[in-house]
Amino acid sequence: MKQKLIDLGMQNKVAEFETSLNRAAEEASKDAAPIFVNAIKNMSFADAMGILKGGDTAATHFLREKTYTSLVETFKPTVKNAITKVEVTKYWTPLANTYNKIPFVEKQNPDLDSYVTNLAAQSLFKLVRDEEAKIRKDPMARATDILKKVFGYADSQKK
Secondary structure (H helix, E strand, O other): OHHHHHHOOOHHHHHHHHHHHHHHHHHHHOOHHHHHHHHHHOOOHHHHHHHHHOOOOHHHHHHHHHHHHHHHHHHHHHHHHHHHHHOHHHHHHHHHHHHHOOOOOOOOOOOHHHHHHHHHHHHHHHHHHHHHHHHHHOHHHHHHHHHHHHHHHHHHHHO
């Protein structure tokens, strides 16, 4: 959709939409830490061994499996508020309407709440996957910082 709209001379509208979309996703992702911490706290020994012995994205897979539904449920109201706040629909509606008029294209779903919520969750897991790759490449250098962040968050919740 993006490239077709750019080809139609709508690059500024596409850029405005992407910026507002990113702001909405960023707003929603702030609620992820407690969900991840809960999944880690409830990890079984078998889960931990699966992560240790698993492939390069075993931890990401574990977190996605244990948290995706909760993240989407948690993100949805935040995304809805953020979409309203940053006026994403102001940018989306003309783009989607223009795009959907192009012959032979797959029509786009105008439900921005679901689209942005899923995009935020998917983007978050991409970041988790990238971080996992860094940790697996150099466990001692990366694990300490990540563990401090995760358990520092957990400690702050006890107070």
